[in-house]
Amino acid sequence: MGSIYALVAAAGRSTRMGVDVNKQLLELAGRPVVVHALQALAAVPLDGIILVVAPGEKENFHQVLNKFMQGTQIKVISGGDSRRDSVMLGLRALPSTAELVVVHDGARPLIKPERIRETIRQARHWGAATLAVPAKDTIKVAGEEGLVRETLLRDKLWQVQTPQVFKYQLLVEAHRVAAVDGYSVTDDASLVERLDHPVKLVRGDYTNIKITTPEDMVLARALLREA
Numbered sequence: 001m002g003s004i005y006a007l008v009a010a011a012g013r014s015t016r017m018g019v020d021v022n023k024q025l026l027e028l029a030g031r032p033v034v035v036h037a038l039q040a041l042a043a044v045p046l047d048g049i050i051l052v053v054a055p056g057e058k059e060n061f062h063q064v065l066n067k068f069m070q071g072t073q074i075k076v077i078s079g080g081d082s083r084r085d086s087v088m089l090g091l092r093a094l095p096s097t098a099e100l101v102v103v104h105d106g107a108r109p110l111i112k113p114e115r116i117r118e119t120i121r122q123a124r125h126w127g128a129a130t131l132a133v134p135a136k137d138t139i140k141v142a143g144e145e146g147l148v149r150e151t152l153l154r155d156k157l158w159q160v161q162t163p164q165v166f167k168y169q170l171l172v173e174a175h176r177v178a179a180v181d182g183y184s185v186t187d188d189a190s191l192v193e194r195l196d197h198p199v200k201l202v203r204g205d206y207t208n209i210k211i212t213t214p215e216d217m218v219l220a221r222a223l224l225r226e227a
């Protein structure tokens with residue numbers, strides 16, 4: 001079997017969180033948010049983990065790793081202005097011999113190792129796979145003046161999460177093409193879809209939330225208490 005690496009994107013600005021600290025460093029049940037995600041990845045286990053952080057925050061993350069992740073090899077590198085740039089910089093830090101890359105948001109602390117393993121299994125078969133959950137709400141497309149233009153067919157809608165797992169060379173190529181076109185997206189699967197390559201949806205958990213706004217921390221604490 002080839003080698004599998006995780007690439008954890010943690011270089012965002014946490015704007016919607018409305019705090020002046022990186023949301024991935026906020027305390028959640030005794031550990032920073034990002035540590036929950038890193039521990040789940042370390043439990044898979046994988047051949048290596050790359051943590052992508054904002055250039056000015058390397059020292060803060062090193063302190064966290066020294067305290068909570070002793071014994072796990074994690075390379076910390078600087079990210080870019082957009083999530084796409086951060087992932088691309090992470091890909092460059094991986095050996096070209098890597099078979100698979102597991103891209104995960106540092107802001108998704110409730111991921112379970114078994115879900116990561118299943119996404120890896122599907123990516124080995126399909127080349128690309130993403131965790132996702134069926135949409136629970138009815139989704140409408142807005143048109144002019146905030147009027148509804150269209151109601152989408154819910155049984156075809158999935159809310160996409162991370163991890164997203166790809167054959168390494170496929171994701172490198174998808175990022176190369178997107179960089180040439182200046183194509184801007186919020187996830188990596190979209191870049192692979194653009195190459196007309198299949199992406200397998202892997203049913204995950206509604207609990208794998210992304211910490212985006214303050215109420216997500218309340219929800220994450222409640223979910224951890226229940227677990």
Ligand SMILES: Nc1ccn([C@@H]2O[C@H](COP(=O)(O)OP(=O)(O)OP(=O)(O)O)[C@@H](O)[C@H]2O)c(=O)n1
Nearest residue numbers: 009010011012013014015016081082086106107
């Ligand atoms: N330049 C960026 C932007 C985002 N991310 C990461 O991508 C994930 C998903 O992004 P999001 O939740 O949108 O994070 P932020 O960009 O920090 O949020 P906001 O848009 O509210 O500023 C996060 O783990 C974030 O740290 C990143 O590594 N590099």
Ligand SMILES: C[C@](O)(CO)[C@H](O)COP(=O)(O)O
Nearest residue numbers: 105160161162186187188210
């Ligand atoms: C990749 C992602 O987690 C999929 O849900 C998400 O798109 C990234 O964050 P954003 O909030 O969409 O910027």
